[in-house]
Amino acid sequence: MSQIQNHNFANQRALIRVDFNVPVKNGAITDDTRIRAALPTIRKVLADGGSVILMSHWGRPLKDIEKKPNLTLADFSLKPIIAHLSELLHTTVAFADDCIGADAMQQAHDLKPGEVLLLENLRYYKQEEKGDKDFAEKLSKLGDVYVNDAFGTAHRAHASTAVIAQFFPGEKKMFGLLMESEVKAAENVLHNNKKPFTAIIGGAKVSDKILIIENLLEKATDIIIGGGMAYTFFKAEGGDIGSSLCEDDRLDMALALMKKADEKGVSIHLPADSIIADKFSNDANCSSALSNEIPSGWMGLDIGQMAIANFKKIICESKTILWNGPMGVFEMDKFQHGTKAIADAVVEATKNGAYSLVGGGDSVAAVNMFGLADKVSYVSTGGGAMLEYFEGKELPGIAAIAK
Secondary structure (H helix, E strand, O other): OOHHHHOOOOOOEEEEEOOOOOOEEOOEEOOOHHHHHHHHHHHHHHHHOOEEEEEOOOOOHHHHHHHOOOOOHHHHOOHHHHHHHHHHHOOOEEEEOOOOOHHHHHHHHHOOOOOEEEEOOHHHOHHHHHOOHHHHHHHHOOOOEEEEOOHHHOOOOOOOOOHHHHHOOHHHEEEOHHHHHHHHHHHHHHOOOOOOEEEEEOOOOHHHHHHHHHHHOOOOOEEEEOOOOHHHHHHHOOOEEOOOOOOHHHHHHHHHHHHHHHHHOOEEEOOOEEEEEOOOOOOOOEEEEEOOEEOOOOEEEEEOHHHHHHHHHHHHOOOEEEEEOOOOOOOOHHHOHHHHHHHHHHHHHHHOOOEEEEOOHHHHHHHHHOOOHHHOOEEOOOHHHHHHHHOOOOOHHHHHHHO
């Protein structure tokens, strides 16, 4: 049962943790996906007759200023979001130049039903990332109800994402609608999946995905491995991979994963062939080769036609699909065909009744680039959080509300 849907926010100030850490260039937002994802929760509070105080981080101001003294806190302000958010909500969004202190407290206190206040960047304070209890308590005094709708930061035990929850009684702390949908989507895949269940795991490094693969060996029937990480597996098996990306210190791990999968009856599928290039560049000379027979001086930058055909067959026969990571260097035109083909296959399987979840920054970027985000079952807004969820880890932002 949805706690937020059943809660009446009339005459209450809802302190909502959102994830407005969006890309901004020359003062303009270049991708507002995360802002739009938070709108249903904000609108629910306003429709009930409540008021909204929004808090978020943006970037890593203190760490970046330390590295680049020419930067100031003003370079990390949330002010560029005000106009766009006001337009999306069809109301004027007020702004507090701080996230704690007398002015923020006064503005929050004076809010009338239907009004929205955005606080300045939480990470202006080192206490936010440290999970400081006193800082969290100061934030908590701004609202009557705490709503966590920032799935993208749910894996962080920060003051505003986890610690703050202890200052609100059980009926006055809850997940937002986005957080609820993220958790439900992940639960569908991890615990309510229908077989065959195929996990598509891509990206550069085995070391980045070792935990998710190990956890999925307990759940999936098939695991497709693509991207740079595949070549570590090929080299581990004695193949020639040219100058393809490889983690030489993870060869034994790759073999151990293959052995464990075999013991559990899980099929691991590696790309039979690759699109290879003589340099890491969009204007490189290209050819194709078997993935375990790549000539010296050449590197695999995408999956080939045989791999695409094999992977598409597996995906289209699946009932549950998790996709985390691209099949190649999809940012370059020459090497995006494999990722696009996999995206099309996931869409086709979804159309035929499969449940598909796309999670992880690069695979989400890919489906957005190809205009397919609305043709899969669910696209997660949380890269690191989704990854850790599928690794089987407890996410502090979820645990703080669920306890």
